[in-house]
Amino acid sequence: MGLREPLKQIADCGLPIALEAMGERWSFMILRAAFNRIYHFEEFQSELGIARNILANRLSRLVEHGILGRTPCPEDRRKVEYRLTEKGMALLPAMIALRQWGELYGSCTTSTPVLVDERDNQPIQPVTIRAHDDRVLGPADLCWRHAEEVKPLGASREAELMDRVA
Amino acid sequence: MGLREPLKQIADCGLPIALEAMGERWSFMILRAAFNRIYHFEEFQSELGIARNILANRLSRLVEHGILGRTPCPEDRRKVEYRLTEKGMALLPAMIALRQWGELYGSCTTSTPVLVDERDNQPIQPVTIRAHDDRVLGPADLCWRHAEEVKPLGASREAELMDRVA
DNA sequence: CAATTTAAGTTGCGAATCACTACCTACATA
DNA sequence: TATGTAGGTAGTGATTCGCAACTTAAATTG
Incomplete structure (x- = not known):
């Protein structure tokens, strides 16, 4: 039978959920930068060459989705740190x-x-x-x-x- | 030191290449359908609920990128089959x-x-x-x-x- | 202290893309 | 011959993208 999934239940699948969070333009590039220890707005901007408004939009979306955390820097209160959460790292x-x-x-x-x-x-x-x-x-x-069909390993x-x- | 990549060479990385091919809206959902043995235009359309012009655009782009193959059906010359290539399957x-x-x-x-x-x-x-x-x-x-730094194994x-x- | 610079955005606006609907053409079927 | 089907295309409005200029708050410099 091979790879065939009950369709019509597309909403139940994890893929649309993942794409909802990561499917927009630049999101994966921002994630990549975050893995590469890029933490600040200006760094993302100059490394990726992305427009500032788009970057701001993507960063806030990634924060909303719990992929990045946003914390103001205590030592320089102009700065903000965007850091990968566990959820974000799980995208590796x-x-x-x-x-x-x-x-x-x-x-x-x-x-x-x-x-x-x-x-x-x-x-x-x-x-x-x-x-x-x-x-x-x-x-x-x-x-x-289906879950019921999966025999436990014994x-x-x-x-x-x-x-x-x- | 951990995960840190020489930046500024972002174009050399495979990620932008992958995103160029697969980063648009619907592309991954179309791929998923293809893995689920959806082969025809009308099937994609009704399963995904995507607009016909967008679907046509995405399918032709996936074909251009060698992710899907496009072959007219010999037994019903109205029909066209879109099938995953090796390259497409490699996205699994x-x-x-x-x-x-x-x-x-x-x-x-x-x-x-x-x-x-x-x-x-x-x-x-x-x-x-x-x-x-x-x-x-x-x-x-x-x-x-860098390649030179990687010691060969036995x-x-x-x-x-x-x-x-x- | 004033002037300048830096960081992180926001705003406005034209260009590109998306999505909905209607239409079209070739082919198959009744 | 008439009708339906498959795979598109064309037109139109709504979103989103991308560029540049502007803003605000905080740090730095003179």
């Missing part, structure tokens, strides 16, 4: 997956700076879909089930582990 | 990551239909960033390196990684 896999796709299929000749695991300086893996036992899954391996777990080794 | 991790985020943080009371691995009917894992040795990485574990390790990607 989506962002990395997007950029890996862009790097792979775009005509980026040089991916000179490469994202690595700090611990051993090795590049991270491509972001993938994983089964509960860590197998990498493709579109053909996925399907939709004794069969051992068999699956054996399966994985083999 | 990004899309799943986005919807998982939306489901987790949106106020979806019910995630009734759940995406499972077809083989054993177990839900898929949350999409994560992984080190070369499969450790799950967070924002704090990542940093940017041959067996690399073979294993290639295996995984394929």
Whole structure:
């Protein structure tokens, strides 16, 4: 049967919710900047080259959605700090997956700076879909089930582990 | 040092490329429908409730970007099939990551239909960033390196990684 | 202390995009 | 032949984008 989802229930899906928060122009670029330790309005503006009114609008929207926190700086009361919340940081896999796709299929000749695991300086893996036992899954391996249909993992777990080794 | 990327080279990053292809309104919803075996113009239109001119525009853009293929149906020459290409399918991790985020943080009371691995009917894992040795990485574990700085690993390790990607 | 600079916005306005509806053309079906 | 279907296009108003100028409050400089 493969990947097929009950449609007409599109509103229930997480995708429109994610797009509602992050789907506007510049939102992902702002997120990226935030991951890169850009915290202030003027920094975002000069790094991204975005119009000030648009930037103000996007920042306040991201704050409303709980993706960025907004705190006035105590040591310089002109300044405001925009910082990623937990919710915002949880977008990292989506962002990395997007950029890996862009790097792979775009005509980026040089991916000179490469994202690595700090611990051993090795590049991270491509972001993938994983089964509960860590197998990498493709579109053909996925399907939709209702909660009731999902069997809890029990004794069969051992068999699956054996399966994985083999 | 953590996650910090040489800025000013933003154009080199894959993210703007990905957003250029997928960043417009409806593009991700159309992609999602395509993964759900929606192939025809009228199907997209009625499932998504999108205006016809916008849909036509998005479909042709996705075709231009090589994300969808467009083939007239031989058996009914009124019909046209829009199908995901390899490049389009490669967006699956990004899309799943986005919807998982939306489901987790949106106020979806019910995630009734759940995406499972077809083989054993177990839900898929949350999409994560992984080190070369499969450790799950967070924002704090990542940093940017230039290609020269990345020490090569033993041959067996690399073979294993290639295996995984394929 | 006054003058200047900086940070974070806001406002106005033209250009581009979105969305709704009606229309069109080629083809298939009754 | 008449009717319906599939995949668009065209016209029109409502939104949104993007640029530039302006504002306000706080810091810095002379």
